[in-house]
Amino acid sequence: MKTRLYLIGCGAAMIALTSGCSKDNPLNPNGNCFDGNWAEQYTDELQAWSNAATIYNEEPNQANCNEYKKAAKGYLDALESIYKCVPTTSRAEIKQSINEAKAEVDSEGCD
Numbered sequence: 001m002k003t004r005l006y007l008i009g010c011g012a013a014m015i016a017l018t019s020g021c022s023k024d025n026p027l028n029p030n031g032n033c034f035d036g037n038w039a040e041q042y043t044d045e046l047q048a049w050s051n052a053a054t055i056y057n058e059e060p061n062q063a064n065c066n067e068y069k070k071a072a073k074g075y076l077d078a079l080e081s082i083y084k085c086v087p088t089t090s091r092a093e094i095k096q097s098i099n100e101a102k103a104e105v106d107s108e109g110c111d
Contacts (some may be wrong), residue, residue: 042078049075065110072105 052071056064076098086094 041082042075045071045075045078062110069105069108069110073102076102076105 049068049071052064052068056068079094079098083091083095
């Protein structure tokens with residue numbers, strides 16, 4: 001699960017770094033998109049998720065698992081906040097990955 005969420009984040013970051021957000025870009029007619037600083041929209045959530053994962057790995061208990069899952073969903077929600085900035089050719093794939101990751105977080109037990 002951790003690897004999948006990490007890969008989603010890396011994929012979103014790669015798209016953010018390689019795609020322009022100007023209205024002149026035919027892949028993204030929505031315009032400015034956070035002045036091109038997509039990563040700033042999910043950096044805090046990514047850090048919170050990373051911290052929660054570290055804590056849960058060091059001390060795997062119910063409370064830490066719940067915090068890990070909460071942080072993971074917060075990160076995925078933050079990725080959805082930049083959805084309008086994703087080039088239209090990648091949107092369906094990104095949305096599907098986010099939904100699958102959320103379902104995986106929900107299905108994971110805390111044992």
